[in-house]
Amino acid sequence: MRRPVPRRPSGHGPRRSLRRSLGRGSRRLAGGLRVRLVVTFVLVALVSAVTATALAYRDARTAVLQRTQNTAVNDLRERVAVVGAGLDLPPDQRSLSRFAAKVSEGLGARIVVARHQDLTAVSDAYADTEGRITAELRAAVRSGDGARFQRVQWRGDPYLVVGTPVTYADGDRRTSGLEVFVITDLRAERDDTAALLDSVRTGTVPVVVLAALLALLAAGTVLRPVRKLGRATRELAAGDLGSRVAVRGHDELADLARTFNETADALQASDAELRAQEAKARRFVADVSHELRTPLAAMTMVATVLEEDADQLPPDAAHAARTVGAETARLSRLVEDLMEISRFDAGAVRLDATVTDLADTVRASLALRGWTDRVTVELREDVRAVVDRRRIDVIVANLVGNALRHGAPPVTVTLAAPGGDRVTLEVADRGPGLPPEAQERVFDRFYKADAARTRSTSGGGDRGGGGPGADGSFGQGGFGQGSGLGMAIALENARLHGGTIEAAERPEGGAVFTLHLPLRHPEEEEEGDG
């Protein structure tokens, strides 16, 4: 039932920033280095392959077409020369048809069209030639003095149409008015170049895959050290200052790793130094408090004698005696609080938790200090939780004491269980409230709010001369001057229970402190027997 509480590091900042940095991991997939590298490699491979292919394709296609054209023009010219010799001009329809057929015969049965003025003869009577021999080409042939050619698309297929005027064979090369056109089918050439394109396309896929693999490999060699460095950085951020990375090679990444290690070394060294100093300071505080306690024990004891006999003393001496008594009590509280906070700092506190009725505890805390009449309570009954009753009492005493000391009446204490798993205890007053900067600092040690919030510096109405018996051996809770540590101790006690205390300003004025406690149910209590 009593369980040791693990030491809680006093700094909270690094943890929070670590949580933020851990959240970054999920975004890494989309824009990660690995993805970017692969995309880049693939793009480069694609662009090079496509560019090279495009250039090669263009050259090959041009060469093939050029050769076809040249062959077609030469063939036509030679054939016309051979067949044309036997043609009488001007021809009639029959001789022109025969001429066309003969020319076609020598050109592998390509479609040949011969024209002479209004006469037209086609080697293949069924072929439609009008769509393929354009007016443009005809005009060019008629006006020019040599062979002309044109590539045309007809019904989805490519054709090469060569046209030439026929000249007389004598010296002056007069045009005879006869024009010959031959239509060459380019489908074979087209298929050849298409096949070339296909083979290039099938060759690109493995190249791209290879590029992607190479990219992954490269990414791996770069990413592995980067990932190691990342892990080490996260460990460092999580507080493992001994985290280091292995330095391999002499590249930029190795430099980075070396720098990381040096930084971590420096950090570890200064952290150790700070910790040592802090531990020393804390030990000093604890030692001082401890040393103060023995003389205080003697003073506390005899101060009672002075206070008891004050009535029989002359007024000045009586006043002095009472002051000694009151201040001794205050000094005791301060030393007790210092020792208590030192114990929290040293992690030497333990939770002595038992099943407790919280409403009863609050009422008893108030009654013990004679505050029942000064405080309005609104307590939810039958809230039982596993808590350290003495520590809850310390929290209540400090929060209510603070409200009575610094706030203004009415002070209200509200116990509620808003969820099934937590309880809240609200201590509200109607005083000047808490400005935002005070809300942050009110739990700091020895924090003093400005004079406006310190209502009773004179101590007139507080605590009278009733003697210290009421608050007995509990250091806190006196409703005179606070030690300046009460709120810090209250917060530490709340945290020890896994809870917290929030300070805020009420909308209608005044300050409100809310203790949040996780509700551990009685069933969860593990009790050792004997």
Next chain:
Amino acid sequence: MRIIGPMPHVLLIEDDASVRDGMELVLRRHGYGVETAATGEQALALLAGERGARVELAVLDLMLPGMDGFEVCRRIRARAPKLPVIMLTARGDDRDIVTGLEAGADDYVVKPVTAPVLEARIRAALRRAEPYPRQGPGADRTDHAGLVIDRAGLTVTKHGVALALPPTELRVLLELSASPGRVLTRDQLLASVWDHTFLGDSRLVDAAVGRLRAKIEDVPARPRYVQTVRGFGYRFGPL
């Protein structure tokens, strides 16, 4: 208010002279006879001597030069089982408190302690050594399966053998056995045995029960007489 005698004698065992003098001054003013010792060795010698016979209660500082307070407490218990011992301890030094209670201390007060608190504890401890009020006719002497409790004579015997129970343990046993089978919470025991009205340290009860079991139970780890009722408190029997 006191029944036993006009001048109860208190032994102060405290090494710091000022604290010792302060306590002596306060206690004498309130009508106590005071013996003082600066070390454990002195205290034990004093208790063994003629003056020791008058001492009805010891206030023991745990931080002593030489023999430490725990050892002194154990030796006092061995020599004078019925002498109430109140420890002076540092607040929150849980280990000290637990060890001190295990060593047999009846109660503890925290340094620096105010005079009224110290006095209240001393009074309560002395009261524990007084005869227990009757529980009704014939209830003076009860036999619980071999454990015979004599409320008038404040003696306990087990199978005929007298047990030397310190007042606190005896008181816990008397409270619990007054109504066998009924559960008493730690708070109830703190109120009735220690006079702590609120926020008494429940470890006082647990430690006293532990010491009591070691003396009256056959197997202290499996108690028959003083049983734990998990989450509530303790119960005498059922046997």
